[in-house]
Amino acid sequence: MKDKALTLLVEHKFAELRTLLTSLNAADLATLLSEFPESLLPVVFRILPKELASETFVEMDAESKEHLIKAFSDLELQTVLEQLFIDDTVDIIEEMPASLVKRILINTDKEKRAVINEVLNYPKNSAGSVMTTEYVNLRKDMTVKDAFTRIRRIGVNKETIYTCYVTDESKILLGIVTAKALMLASPDDLIENIMETNIISSNTHDSAKDVVKLIEKYDFLAIPVTDNEHRLVGIITFDDAMDIIKEQTDDEFMKMAAVAPLEDSYLKTPVLTHAKKRILWLLFLMVSATFTGIIITKYENGLSALLISFIPMLMSTGGNGGSQSSAIIIRCLATGEVKLRDFWHVMFKELKIGLIAGVTLAVANAARLWILNAVYYHVPGGLGKEMIVVGISLIGTVVIAKLLGCMLPMLAKKINLDPALFASPIITTLVDTISVFLYFNIAVSVF
Amino acid sequence: MKDKALTLLVEHKFAELRTLLTSLNAADLATLLSEFPESLLPVVFRILPKELASETFVEMDAESKEHLIKAFSDLELQTVLEQLFIDDTVDIIEEMPASLVKRILINTDKEKRAVINEVLNYPKNSAGSVMTTEYVNLRKDMTVKDAFTRIRRIGVNKETIYTCYVTDESKILLGIVTAKALMLASPDDLIENIMETNIISSNTHDSAKDVVKLIEKYDFLAIPVTDNEHRLVGIITFDDAMDIIKEQTDDEFMKMAAVAPLEDSYLKTPVLTHAKKRILWLLFLMVSATFTGIIITKYENGLSALLISFIPMLMSTGGNGGSQSSAIIIRCLATGEVKLRDFWHVMFKELKIGLIAGVTLAVANAARLWILNAVYYHVPGGLGKEMIVVGISLIGTVVIAKLLGCMLPMLAKKINLDPALFASPIITTLVDTISVFLYFNIAVSVF
Numbered sequence: 051m052k053d054k055a056l057t058l059l060v061e062h063k064f065a066e067l068r069t070l071l072t073s074l075n076a077a078d079l080a081t082l083l084s085e086f087p088e089s090l091l092p093v094v095f096r097i098l099p100k101e102l103a104s105e106t107f108v109e110m111d112a113e114s115k116e117h118l119i120k121a122f123s124d125l126e127l128q129t130v131l132e133q134l135f136i137d138d139t140v141d142i143i144e145e146m147p148a149s150l151v152k153r154i155l156i157n158t159d160k161e162k163r164a165v166i167n168e169v170l171n172y173p174k175n176s177a178g179s180v181m182t183t184e185y186v187n188l189r190k191d192m193t194v195k196d197a198f199t200r201i202r203r204i205g206v207n208k209e210t211i212y213t214c215y216v217t218d219e220s221k222i223l224l225g226i227v228t229a230k231a232l233m234l235a236s237p238d239d240l241i242e243n244i245m246e247t248n249i250i251s252s253n254t255h256d257s258a259k260d261v262v263k264l265i266e267k268y269d270f271l272a273i274p275v276t277d278n279e280h281r282l283v284g285i286i287t288f289d290d291a292m293d294i295i296k297e298q299t300d301d302e303f304m305k306m307a308a309v310a311p312l313e314d315s316y317l318k319t320p321v322l323t324h325a326k327k328r329i330l331w332l333l334f335l336m337v338s339a340t341f342t343g344i345i346i347t348k349y350e351n352g353l354s355a356l357l358i359s360f361i362p363m364l365m366s367t368g369g370n371g372g373s374q375s376s377a378i379i380i381r382c383l384a385t386g387e388v389k390l391r392d393f394w395h396v397m398f399k400e401l402k403i404g405l406i407a408g409v410t411l412a413v414a415n416a417a418r419l420w421i422l423n424a425v426y427y428h429v430p431g432g433l434g435k436e437m438i439v440v441g442i443s444l445i446g447t448v449v450i451a452k453l454l455g456c457m458l459p460m461l462a463k464k465i466n467l468d469p470a471l472f473a474s475p476i477i478t479t480l481v482d483t484i485s486v487f488l489y490f491n492i493a494v495s496v497f
Numbered sequence: 498m499k500d501k502a503l504t505l506l507v508e509h510k511f512a513e514l515r516t517l518l519t520s521l522n523a524a525d526l527a528t529l530l531s532e533f534p535e536s537l538l539p540v541v542f543r544i545l546p547k548e549l550a551s552e553t554f555v556e557m558d559a560e561s562k563e564h565l566i567k568a569f570s571d572l573e574l575q576t577v578l579e580q581l582f583i584d585d586t587v588d589i590i591e592e593m594p595a596s597l598v599k600r601i602l603i604n605t606d607k608e609k610r611a612v613i614n615e616v617l618n619y620p621k622n623s624a625g626s627v628m629t630t631e632y633v634n635l636r637k638d639m640t641v642k643d644a645f646t647r648i649r650r651i652g653v654n655k656e657t658i659y660t661c662y663v664t665d666e667s668k669i670l671l672g673i674v675t676a677k678a679l680m681l682a683s684p685d686d687l688i689e690n691i692m693e694t695n696i697i698s699s700n701t702h703d704s705a706k707d708v709v710k711l712i713e714k715y716d717f718l719a720i721p722v723t724d725n726e727h728r729l730v731g732i733i734t735f736d737d738a739m740d741i742i743k744e745q746t747d748d749e750f751m752k753m754a755a756v757a758p759l760e761d762s763y764l765k766t767p768v769l770t771h772a773k774k775r776i777l778w779l780l781f782l783m784v785s786a787t788f789t790g791i792i793i794t795k796y797e798n799g800l801s802a803l804l805i806s807f808i809p810m811l812m813s814t815g816g817n818g819g820s821q822s823s824a825i826i827i828r829c830l831a832t833g834e835v836k837l838r839d840f841w842h843v844m845f846k847e848l849k850i851g852l853i854a855g856v857t858l859a860v861a862n863a864a865r866l867w868i869l870n871a872v873y874y875h876v877p878g879g880l881g882k883e884m885i886v887v888g889i890s891l892i893g894t895v896v897i898a899k900l901l902g903c904m905l906p907m908l909a910k911k912i913n914l915d916p917a918l919f920a921s922p923i924i925t926t927l928v929d930t931i932s933v934f935l936y937f938n939i940a941v942s943v944f
Contacts, residue, residue: 058519073695076716145501202681211677212659212718213600225534229676230658234649248520266743267524269736270658271718287718288735295739296713299746300828306753307824307921308817310923317839321846325853328821331813332895333861334853339813343806350797350805359790362929365809367779369816370755370922374775377754381747383764392764398767406778414780416786423821474754474921475817482809 052085059090068097076102080109087450088114092121095130104133111318127157135209136162137182137290140169142161169284177261178254180276180294181228181284186214190224192240194235197227210287212409213272217243221281223249223274254283258294263386263475265291302384305470308335331475342486349490349496356427357493361486362439366410367445368485369478375400375455376477380469383459390464396456406454408445415440439493446492454480499532501840506537515544523549525555535561539568542577551580558753558765559592574604582656582738583609584629587616616731624708625701628722628731628740633661637671637689641682644674657734660719663692666720668728670696670721698723699729705741710833712738749831752917755782770779778922785926789933796937803874804940807887808933814858815894815932816925822847822902823924827916837911843903851899855892862887886940893939901927 058067071079083091083106091114095103107115107130119127129156132141139158143151143166155163165183172178186208186354188197197214205211214232216225225245235244251274252261264290265273272287301311308331312319344366350358379396383390388396416437423433455477459469499700505514518526518541530538538561542550554577555566566574578586578601582694586605590613592597602610610802611628619625630808634656635644644661652658661679663672672692677922682691712720712735719734755778759766789812797805826843829835837844870880900922906916 062501075695075697075715094563094836094859110911130874198680202640205677205681211680227682230652231674233645233658234652234679239870246521250522266739268522288718288739292716292735292739292742295742296832300832303749303753303824304829307751307821309821315834316825317835317842317846321849321853325857328818329854329857331557332817335817335864336810336814336858336862338876339701339810340806342809342813347802347806347810350802355797357795359794362789362793362812363783363786363932365812366789366926366929367783370779370782371775374753374756374778374923377750378756381750385743385747387762388764395764399771400763402768403771403775405767407776410772410776412780415783418784418943475820478816478925479813482813486809 052082055082056086056090059094062098063401067193068099071098072102076109079106084114088117091118092224095122095354096126100385101133102310107396108134108138108142113318115142116146116150119153120147124153128155131158131162135184135463136165136169136180137180137209139166139306139435140179141329142172147480151317165286172254175258176254177252177256177258177275177286177287178284178304180258180290181254181286182209182480183284183291184208185272185274185282186211187217187282188214188227188241190216190245191216191239192241193231193237194239194241194244195237197241198237201229209285210272212283213259213270215274215282215285217282221283223251223276223282225249225295226274228271249274252286253278257297258286262291262294262298266295292457302470305468306380306473308473308475309333314409321494334427335475335479342479342483345483345486345490349494353490353493353497356433357439357497360443361489362484364440364443364447364489365482367444368481369449369474371404371407371448371453372455372477373405373474373479375452376459376472376474378472379459383469390460393460395459400452401449404449405445407452408448411448412477415444435496439489439496443485443489443492448490449482450484450488451477454484499529501789502529503533503537505539511544514541515546518545523552523556526553526639527932531558531561535564538565542569543573547576548580551577553797555581555585555589559761560590560765563593563597566593566600567687571600571604574600578605578609582629582631583612583616584627584656586613589625590617619701622705623701624699624703624705624722624733625730627705627737628701628733629656629737630731631655632721633658633731634662634729634731635663635674637663637665637687637692639688640684641679641688641691642684644679644688645654645684648676648679656732657719660717660732660832662721662732663688663730664729668730670698670723670727670729672696673721677720691860693885696721700725706735706745709738709741709745713742749827749917752915753827753920755779755920755922782922782926786929789926789930792930792933792937796941800937800940800944803880803883804886804944807883807890810862811887811894811932811936813888814891815819815898815928816921818851818854818895819898819902819920819924819928820921822899823906823919823921825907826903826922830910830916837907840907845909847899847903848896851896852892854899857893858895859888859891862891882943886936886943890932891937893935894928897931897935898924898928901931 055067055070058070076126080205083094095118143154169179184207186201186205188200201211212229214227215223215229217223225247226249227241227245231244250264251270252264254275254277272285274282275284275286277283304311310327312327379388419433423429458472462471463469502514505517530541536551542565547827551644590601605613614731618627633652634646648658659676662670663674664670672694673696674688674692678691697711699711701722701724708720718734721729722731722733724730747892751758757774759774772777826835866880866884870876905919909918
């Protein structure tokens with residue numbers, strides 16, 4: 051496909067190329083064009099039908115967009131921008147350097163520019179900043195027939211026509227009419243009589259994350275966004291919600307691994323940015339880990355080589371046990387499956403899980419030591435003391451790890467910090483220190 | 498709300514209760530009812546309008562569903578099942594114990610039962626097993642007016658009427674018509690002329706995960722599912738896709754923390770099941786960590802207490818550095834952002850990131866040692882040798898950790914294993930052993 055398209059382009063067979071490219075949809079076309087040399091992109095865009103050109107433009111990555119905007123004439127830029135939905139234009143503006151933003155805004159018509167500026171002013175990640183202002187609004191005294199006429203007239207340029215919004219003169223949201231209700235109603239029915247008035251809506255300042263949860267919960271195609279006076283200012287559609295979910299999950303994953311969230315894709319992010327996103331956490335954790343080192347130096351002379359050899363195993367088990375709990379609780383807090391009021395329920399549950407896991411590991415370790423002694427050490431009387439010291443340390447470490455793993459993310463949430471702060475790396479480092487300290491104290495008191 | 502509803506129920510004010518409950522939508526009603534004593538649920542369901550009753554039933558958790566099915570008379574069960582979509586019925590059947598499944602199937606009408614059995618036979622997590630068979634199909638020689646008539650007649654019971662499917666006599670999928678196209682067309686247009694023939698569809702045996710990616714990519718409301726002869730057998734809608742994404746993300750999170758995926762919610766899963774899902778990994782990792790212990794015992798006599806105190810810091814830094822890379826790569830492989838063909842690109846990138854991070858940490862550590870010596874140790878000539886040994890070990894450890902962290906998930910994918918196998922816990926354990934080994938060898942050769 052790529053080679054064929056390139057050949058047609060080089061041979062100037064533009065009509066054929068146009069036919070070939072228009073057989074694709076925007077997402078696929080953008081993927082294909084991302085493999086073209088950037089210098090050829092403007093020519094390709096010039097031969098595309100303008101709607102497809104705009105849709106494809108939205109799907110390109112930031113770098114190609116920048117290149118294209120620079121290469122477009124003002125008229126071409128206007129044509130592309132004219133076809134874009136407000137929320138897509140806002141997204142593009144947020145990605146572009148200041149000089150290009152100026153050019154984009156100059157080439158947008160006045161009315162649209164006012165709306166864009168308004169949306170740009172909402173706080174980052176608020177419902178207002180991700181909504182689109184292009185929806186179909188109806189009046190309650192319209193008939194179903196009137197509504198169809200209106201949808202036919204203005205619907206083409208709206209992000210969705212499947213949920214229409216009934217507002218009064220001052221834009222107060224009165225009800226919602228789905229296209230399904232319209233299609234199943236008779237032409238003379240009044241909108242007032244078929245609209246749904248039990249509306250679930252969001253506020254411009256709500257976090258986009260929470261609004262997306264509503265869309266997920268109620269299987270909405272779109273959710274209305276209103277201002278503090280309950281006036282309808284925009285909507286968030288399910289496909290934008292899906293994009294937000296994906297971004298959010300990406301961020302959560304990065305946080306779980308102690309990486310600051312990336313703004314761009316992995317491959318497009320430069321090495322230095324990657325390094326910056328990771329070094330701060332590594333430094334912080336490195337310094338924290340020195341405490342464990344200090345404890346080891348303080349005690350190690352009193353202990354046998356055999357007892358020292360258990361340290362990595364104890365540290366690793368504590369770290370892993372704590373990571374398990376913290377990962378589960380952080381995820382459950384994010385999805386709302388576990389609430390802060392479940393604190394004691396969760397703590398008690400993790401205590402029991404910790405005890406079961408700890409005892410199992412202690413028994414497994416005792417068995418390993420028994421075999422090791424029979425095959426290798428041949429200490430008369432066996433390694434009973436070691437079994438007890440390591441066993442008790444294992445149980446204590448796993449229980450403490452599980453309790454910290456669920457407690458810290460919940461406490462973080464309680465004081466409005468991000469629970470993901472207490473993901474695997476922090477919990478591991480913390481539990482390491484505690485487990486080594488616990489182990490040495492038990493060992494010293496027994497031997 | 499809960500107290501008011503309960504009071505009305507106890508006082509037998511059923512008409513008022515019905516009015517109160519029908520003001521809620523199914524998702525909220527299910528949340529409310531989940532706080533009711535289970536024994537009262539059947540009475541509540543009896544007074545609900547049958548459509549709301551069915552929709553609410555779908556939203557309840559498995560335990561309450563089971564209780565309700567047991568309490569329903571056959572006629573009541575039939576009424577609820579009649580209103581359910583096929584995919585919801587299949588989901589319920591998969592959750593229920595065998596005895597109840599029998600009762601459910603007996604109370605489903607014959608035609609629906611046949612379809613349910615067919616869907617149940619598709620492999621787990623395949624497109625066929627999650628699709629719904631309730632869609633609107635049209636013929637290509639219909640007019641738009643005919644189509645509207647058909648949608649009005651059969652649309653009420655279909656999962657979506659916003660995407661209609663044009664099939665021939667043998668159910669071969671010919672095209673797609675959106676409700677938008679129908680609403681914008683004139684009544685006498687032929688379906689043939691307004692249908693989209695450039696169809697993106699999925700096969701019943703495709704993995705549901707991949708099909709969901711298509712829905713995300715193209716912002717589809719629904720995607721058709723066809724059999725090997727290109728006959729349309731069902732559709733997957735965007736709301737089911739959102740549910741699948743959520744389940745999948747939950748599983749990914751659990752895997753990242755070395756927990757086997759849970760089938761039920763955290764709070765509903767019994768302690769023993771939780772423990773089982775975690776112990777196997779903990780045991781495996783515990784045994785792996787003993788290798789690090791063996792290495793430490795072998796070398797520790799030759800090293801000063803100061804040099805031993807660096808071990809936890811090195812292990813922790815290596816583990817964290819590796820976790821960062823593996824988490825990023827696992828996520829990028831899952832979303833398709835990084836492909837196997839990017840292997841060398843990724844490796845080279847991580848090598849450079851590892852070098853930058855390693856050198857930064859080595860310099861930070863040298864500074865820490867310099868201060869430590871000035872304040873505490875006062876070794877004449879400083880801790881130059883320690884700075885060099887620990888510094889080189891840090892750089893080596895971080896670079897190896899980063900390379901393993903991206904290499905192992907990609908190799909796993911290459912041989913069709915789950916990349917998440919090489920998430921943080923395994924990488925940490927592996928890097929621990931390597932970093933300690935590296936450190937001792939460098940230390941022994943310098944001192």
